[in-house]
Amino acid sequence: MRELVVISGKGGTGKTSLTAAFAHLARNAVLCDLDVDAPDLHLIAEPSIQRSGPFLSGHVAEIDPEACKGCGACEGVCAYGAIRKVDGRFVVDAPHCEGCKVCVVSCPEGAINFPDRLCGTWYESETRFGPMVHALLDPGLENSGKLVTLLKAKAREQASKFGLDLILSDGAPGIGCPVISSLSQASLVLLVTEPTPSGLHDLERVVELCRHFRIRSTVLINKADLSPEYQTAIHAFCDAKDIPVVGHLPHDPAVTEAMVRGQAVTEGIDTPFGAQVRRIWLNLQPLLEAPSSSFSKEIPS
Amino acid sequence: MIIAVASGKGGTGKTTVSASLVSVWKRPVLAVDMDVEEPNLHLFLKPESVSTEMAQLAVPLLDKERCTLCGACAELCQFKAISLLGKNLILFPDMCHGCGGCLRVCSEGALRKGQRELGVVETGITAVGIPCMTGRLRIGEAMSPPLMGKVRQRMRAIMGKEFRDVIIDAPPGVSCPAMTSVQDADVILLVTEPTPFGLHDLRLAWQAFRPFGKPMGVVINRAGLGDEKIQAFCSEKELPLLAEIPFRRDIAEHYAHGGVLACLDAGMRTLFENLAERVERLERMALMEVSHA
Numbered sequence: 200m201r202e203l204v205v206i207s208g209k210g211g212t213g214k215t216s217l218t219a220a221f222a223h224l225a226r227n228a229v230l231c232d233l234d235v236d237a238p239d240l241h242l243i244a245e246p247s248i249q250r251s252g253p254f255l256s257g258h259v260a261e262i263d264p265e266a267c268k269g270c271g272a273c274e275g276v277c278a279y280g281a282i283r284k285v286d287g288r289f290v291v292d293a294p295h296c297e298g299c300k301v302c303v304v305s306c307p308e309g310a311i312n313f314p315d316r317l318c319g320t321w322y323e324s325e326t327r328f329g330p331m332v333h334a335l336l337d338p339g340l341e342n343s344g345k346l347v348t349l350l351k352a353k354a355r356e357q358a359s360k361f362g363l364d365l366i367l368s369d370g371a372p373g374i375g376c377p378v379i380s381s382l383s384q385a386s387l388v389l390l391v392t393e394p395t396p397s398g399l400h401d402l403e404r405v406v407e408l409c410r411h412f413r414i415r416s417t418v419l420i421n422k423a424d425l426s427p428e429y430q431t432a433i434h435a436f437c438d439a440k441d442i443p444v445v446g447h448l449p450h451d452p453a454v455t456e457a458m459v460r461g462q463a464v465t466e467g468i469d470t471p472f473g474a475q476v477r478r479i480w481l482n483l484q485p486l487l488e489a490p491s492s493s494f495s496k497e498i499p500s
Numbered sequence: 501m502i503i504a505v506a507s508g509k510g511g512t513g514k515t516t517v518s519a520s521l522v523s524v525w526k527r528p529v530l531a532v533d534m535d536v537e538e539p540n541l542h543l544f545l546k547p548e549s550v551s552t553e554m555a556q557l558a559v560p561l562l563d564k565e566r567c568t569l570c571g572a573c574a575e576l577c578q579f580k581a582i583s584l585l586g587k588n589l590i591l592f593p594d595m596c597h598g599c600g601g602c603l604r605v606c607s608e609g610a611l612r613k614g615q616r617e618l619g620v621v622e623t624g625i626t627a628v629g630i631p632c633m634t635g636r637l638r639i640g641e642a643m644s645p646p647l648m649g650k651v652r653q654r655m656r657a658i659m660g661k662e663f664r665d666v667i668i669d670a671p672p673g674v675s676c677p678a679m680t681s682v683q684d685a686d687v688i689l690l691v692t693e694p695t696p697f698g699l700h701d702l703r704l705a706w707q708a709f710r711p712f713g714k715p716m717g718v719v720i721n722r723a724g725l726g727d728e729k730i731q732a733f734c735s736e737k738e739l740p741l742l743a744e745i746p747f748r749r750d751i752a753e754h755y756a757h758g759g760v761l762a763c764l765d766a767g768m769r770t771l772f773e774n775l776a777e778r779v780e781r782l783e784r785m786a787l788m789e790v791s792h793a
Contacts, residue, residue, distance in 0.1 A: 208538050210510010210672045215697065236673035237508050237704055239697040257578060278599045294679065299599030300578050338708030341676035344642060372510035372672050373537035376642040395756040397515065397540040404538060404639055411640045426756035450752065455726050458695050 200358060201487050202351075202366040204233070204385040208401030210372035212391045213421040216454050216464055217476065218369040219243040222328040223463040224480045228365040230331035231354040233381040235319065235346045238333055240369045243463055246324030246331045254319040254334060256345045257298035260291045266310035273302035273311060294339055319346060323353060328463075330357045344376035351383065365487075374408045382409065387487050388416040389445070394429035395422075402433065406440055416442055417486050419479060423447035445486065446479035448472065501783050502666045504534075504685035506709070508701030510672035512691045513721035513745065516755060518669035519544040520762035520772040521779075522630060529630060530663045532655050534681035535671040536619060536635035536644045544760050547624025547632035554620055555635075555650040557643075559596040560603060561614035562589060573602035573611060598646065618647040621654050631658060644677045652684060674701075674708035682709055687783050688716045689742070695726035699733060706737060715786040717779065722747040740782065743775040 203221070205214045218240060222230050232240040260281075262273065273289055274282040281295035282302060291302075291311075303311045319336040332353045336343050354366045368385075371377045382388065388409050392402040402418070409416040418437050423430050430447075437444050453472040457464040465473040505518045518541055522531045533541035560573070560582070567589055574582040574589065581595035582602055593616050603611050619637040626632055635651040637644050655666060670681035682688050688709055692702040702718070709716060718734050723744040734741045745751070745761070754764045762772040 209540070211512060236675045236678075237510075237701040239509070239700055242696045242700055276600075276604065297597055297599060298578055299597060299601055300576060301599050301601035301604065304576060304601070304605065336675055338674050338704060339676070339679045339711075341645075343675050373535075373644075373677075374639060375537045375637065375644045375677065378537075379640075379642050393756075396543040396758045397538075400540060400543055401538040407639045422752070425752055429756060450749070452725065455695050458697060459726050461696070 200355060200364055200366070201386040202368060202384060203387050203389060203483070203487060204368045204370055204381050205389045205391060206370035206378055206381065206405060207372060207391045208374060208405040209392070209397050212393050212398065213454065214391050215239045215243070215369050216458060217391060217419070218367055219463040220465045220476045221480055222367050223465050224477060225365060225367060226329070227363055228329055228367045229354045229358045229361070229363055230326060230328060231350055231366055231368040232331070232333040233347045233350060233368050233377065234371040235334045235336045235343050235350070235377060236371055238335065241333055243458065243461060244326040244328060244331055245461065246322065246326045246333065248322050248324045250323040252321055253317055254321050254346050254349065255315045256318045257316050258300065258313045259293050259296050259298055259316040260300070260302050261312045261314060262289050262291055263310045263312060264288055266308050268308050268310070270307065272305050272307060276301050276305045321346070321349060321353065323357065329363065330361055332357060343371075344380040347377045347380035348383070351381070374404050378408070379412070382412050382414050385414050388414050389483070390416050390418045391421055392418060392433060393422045394420060394426040394433055396429070399429055399432055399436065403436065406442060415489070417445045417483070418442055419445050420447045422450035424449045443486065445482050446475070448475055448479070501664065501687065501780070502668065502685045503687045503689060503779055504668040504670050504682040505689045505691060506670040506678060506682055506705060507672055507691045508674055508705030509692065509697055512693050512698060513719070514672070514691050515540045515544060515669055516721065516761050517689065517691050517719055518667050519760045520768070521776055522667050523760050523762045524769060524772045524776055525665065525667070526776070527665055528663050529665040529667060530655065530658055531630055531632040531667055532651065533634040533669045534648055534651060535669055536637040536647050536651065537671060537677070539634045539636055541669045542622070542624070542632060542634050543758060545626050545630065545632045547626050550622050550624035552620045552622050553654070555618045555647050556615040557596070557598040557618050557646050558600065558613045559593040559598060559616045560591055560611040562591055563610045563612065566608045566610035568608055568610070570607070572605045572607070576601045576605050594642070597643070618643070618650070621651055623654065631663070633658070644671070645680045648677065648680045674704045679708065682712065682714070685714060687779055688714050689719055689779065690716055691719045691721055692730055693722045693725065694720055694728065694730050698726070699729050702730065702733065706739065715782045717742040717782050719775065720744045740778070742778045742782070743771055745771065
């Protein structure tokens with residue numbers, strides 16, 4: 200089983216447009232949207248949902264107002280400032296509750312319940328490119344790392360079920376919990392960057408992240424013609440870190456035009472940009488075939 | 501007044517809008533980068549004499565001599581940071597959320613406070629005297645909200661008589677880091693682009709932030725690039741459209757060379773001065789509504 204994970208550090212560099220194009224070109228892959236915070240891949244892939252389910256993760260404290268004697272022990276032990284006194288009674292401010300259970304075990308009255316927390320919904324779908332797994336985190340909720348882990352497991356199930364040996368995962372921006380979870384078991388990470396101060400700065404941090412977790416990576420420079428200086432700087436950085444640059448793409452409105460049509464940039468109309476994406480997809484194949492990296496570090500969820 | 505510049509979708513121009521607003525702001529202002537995973541505001545504001553403060557989270561440390569392997573700590577821990585395996589108690593400090601519960605339930609005093617490095621808070625000052633604060637998450641650290649909490653503490657320490665106004669460059673997304681970064685704001689600016697992805701994520705951001713009841717306004721970046729559905733969405737939700745930054749190659753190139761957009765030309769300066777005025781008006785109107793209610 201091979202898994203290509205597309206991340207970028209900086210947002211808006213073109214992760215989702217490229218993942219959709221690769222899905223169109225691969226024809227033998229399970230699509231997986233790991234940007235559970237702000238997923239967009241479904242806008243191109245137009246999945247028809249086959250199965251869905253609740254994503255339960257962790258717990259949330261709830262004070263039973265009947266049983267609460269108002270001693271305030273819970274407020275004193277909460278490390279997150281999630282318990283407040285309102286009209287003489289203590290209440291949990293659910294968005295700030297971390298689900299640590301410390302208040303539950305500290306309450307002398309046993310007045311605090313600790314139900315499962317519903318954080319979102321996962322979906323198994325069909326698309327014109329093949330099977331897809333995706334999810335939606337409820338706005339403002341956390342544990343997106345655990346949802347990413349759940350989706351990755353579902354993607355593997357779908358791959359086995361349909362006899363497919365490739366998973367294409369569209370990742371989140373940043374370097375935090377959902378991104379770290381998306382790296383687990385990746386055969387190769389594609390880092391999409393752009394030649395700007397932010398692009399280079401954020402690339403340096405995701406490269407460091409991949410090295411920290413010992414995952415192989417390769418770099419794609421999108422909007423490459425925006426700044427020759429920063430393009431040179433990205434190449435110098437990749438050379439110094441011994442990371443192959445798999446290709447360049449120009450700053451081209453064809454990407455947005457395809458998005459507005461609801462198509463992958465390689466679908467429908469033939470454009471020079473689409474042809475360049477096809478070449479990059481071919482360049483990625485030998486890198487994807489190389490033996491997958493092994494983990495030596497625990498990936499926190 | 502605290503203004504948070506947020507977006508849902510990444511790469512829509514939060515940093516461009518934040519840096520430009522800071523540079524046209526008429527009163528003393530503090531610039532704060534809350535995108536601790538990938539902070540970029542400093543690349544444009546270029547603060548000097550930066551001082552760095554380490555931020556840490558309290559995690560348990562084990563004194564093996566005292567541990568009786570009762571397992572109370574492992575049983576309580578909701579984050580799999582403590583495991584009792586046979587005759588070994590194993591700590592996974594990377595998994596710890598810093599709740600302190602294990603220290604409380606240990607009857608033998610075998611656990612004490614250690615520290616995990618979350619990252620740093622950097623504070624500097626720009627060439628024109630604007631203080632600029634950045635949280636920078638340690639690479640490999642999964643949780644950004646605790647570090648953002650330290651940035652918020654520093655921010656409040658600097659705010660006071662001199663700095664009433666703060667512009668916060670928020671992280672993308674709509675989960676815990678984004679929510680943490682807008683919770684102090686008086687006004688939330690949502691930066692989007694006129695594409696299907698931009699609209700979809702603007703809707704998510706609006707849904708996530710609406711329960712705060714704070715005034716929100718929209719800035720469209722790369723206007724003219726895709727379609728015109730954002731305008732329809734804004735009028736349907738009664739979200740004021742505060743500025744439209746045109747889609748122009750020279751703007752993208754200016755950004756690619758580290759330029760602040762408000763400094764590109766007179767037209768851009770006026771655009772951001774108007775945006776600053778509209779943001780202030782939005783806050784005043786919200787305050788009037790509260791006092792009339």
